[in-house]
Amino acid sequence: MAKITNILLLVLLAGANFVQPASAMPEPLDLPPPAQPKDQQWRLPLEAGRVSSFFGAARGRRAHGGIDFSVPHNTPVMATNHGTVVASSMGYKGDSKYGNVVVIEHEGGLRSLYAHLNKRHVNVGDTVAAGELIGLSGATGKSTGPHLHLEAYQDGTRIDPNRFLLANLEDGALPSAMRAKRTGVEEVPPTPRSKAGNGASKKSKGKATRVASAKSSKKKTQLAQKSGKSRKRA
């Protein structure tokens, strides 16, 4: 009888031990759900670097098509996520401004592009892991100084890489980048040709509308103020 009780105790204890690790790691309740599916979240392509220009910042008449990170020459550049190298060349799609460029195709129709590299360490067809070294930063192509220009594409449409990056880029961004971000033009990506009416294009349309309505309401306020002033004067 004593033996059976001992065995029962052992079983109970074993059961308690088995349950313990799960209760020691409670589910994080206060974290917001990730904006992108977990396999589509990107790590930063650099160990360190300050943003010198955000996506959509004004560049003359055009909007900046990527995010610039200010880094010295020959800083290791890493893949933002696992994928397959689809371009590793001087220039991209006939455009020499990119200089030495690497493009990686990820899951979900996503691509990441790394421009102005001094050295490329991967070739077309290579599979790379997230965080794997793909090249060294530089100032090749159209560049005023050494930096990494990162672009993101979804189904061939250029989008803000910040949608995927798991980092607060505004922390440590150059003051000039923050100013340009505030005054910059919002680039509205064209509607993707395939899979029309998907969630992404609806989202960007909504954003564009919001920006436009905010501007027009500001105009209306200014007009109202003007008319108010003129009434006082009159």
Ligand SMILES: [Zn+2]
């Ligand atoms: Zn750039």
